[in-house]
Amino acid sequence: MELTIRTAKQAGAAIRRIRRSQSLTQGDLGEKMHVRQATVSKLEAGEPATQLRILMDALVALDLELVIRPRTSTSVSDIEDIF
Amino acid sequence: MELTIRTAKQAGAAIRRIRRSQSLTQGDLGEKMHVRQATVSKLEAGEPATQLRILMDALVALDLELVIRPRTSTSVSDIEDIF
DNA sequence: TTAGAAAATACGCGATTGCGTATAAATTTA
DNA sequence: TAAATTTATACGCAATCGCGTATTTTCTAA
Numbered sequence: 153m154e155l156t157i158r159t160a161k162q163a164g165a166a167i168r169r170i171r172r173s174q175s176l177t178q179g180d181l182g183e184k185m186h187v188r189q190a191t192v193s194k195l196e197a198g199e200p201a202t203q204l205r206i207l208m209d210a211l212v213a214l215d216l217e218l219v220i221r222p223r224t225s226t227s228v229s230d231i232e233d234i235f
Numbered sequence: 236m237e238l239t240i241r242t243a244k245q246a247g248a249a250i251r252r253i254r255r256s257q258s259l260t261q262g263d264l265g266e267k268m269h270v271r272q273a274t275v276s277k278l279e280a281g282e283p284a285t286q287l288r289i290l291m292d293a294l295v296a297l298d299l300e301l302v303i304r305p306r307t308s309t310s311v312s313d314i315e316d317i318f
Numbered sequence: 319t320t321a322g323a324a325a326a327t328a329c330g331c332g333a334t335t336g337c338g339t340a341t342a343a344a345t346t347t348a
Numbered sequence: 349t350a351a352a353t354t355t356a357t358a359c360g361c362a363a364t365c366g367c368g369t370a371t372t373t374t375c376t377a378a
Contacts, residue, residue, distance in 0.1 A: 177353080189355075189356095190355090190357075190358095192355095193355060193357085197356085
């Protein structure tokens with residue numbers, strides 16, 4: 153299970169998917185992160201002005217990590233993601 | 236070449252390493268990203284309030300992508316990173 | 319060792335964050 | 349389909365963003 157992220161929107165969508173897979177509400181996640189449910193909502197919406205700190209805190213709370221690597225060729229799912 | 240990121244500081248350090256490996260100055264990268272050199276400086280310093288948008292723009296400019304995945308066990312390099 | 323380049327920092331600015339507190343809207347479940 | 353839960357949105361606030369413009373401070377070659 154590995155999600156490729158190229159936009160803030162994709163990052164938010166990934167967080168949402170994973171949060172749900174762990175049966176957590178935005179409120180639950182917010183509690184773990186010590187931020188409000190509204191802040192989680194904005195993060196998941198892919199608001200590009202969200203602070204980096206919020207993303208990192210979410211990753212910790214969901215027991216995830218980030219990897220930075222060279223861009224791989226565009227996959228079909230990436231294209232679908234555009235629409 | 237794959238960098239594991241768990242903190243904003245690590246994200247900044249990774250961007251800096253990769254930028255240098257591509258022989259770019261902060262000014263060069265800023266130009267590609269349409270942000271100021273000062274903004275790149277803050278990103279690389281790992282300022283946690285940096286906007287997510289800035290990180291994503293840097294990734295695009297450096298031809299990188301992000302991966303979100305479950306946390307792997309702590310590696311030696313992670314520990315070294317603490318000190 | 320010093321000139322030149324690169325990076326860090328500063329000031330004032332408008333914009334927007336995340337905050338507390340609430341509520342409206344949407345979704346799920348009984 | 350009604351009730352309950354979850355998510356999105358709102359207001360006023362202090363804080364901080366990234367901006368333009370510039371100036372240190374630090375690093376790197378000649």
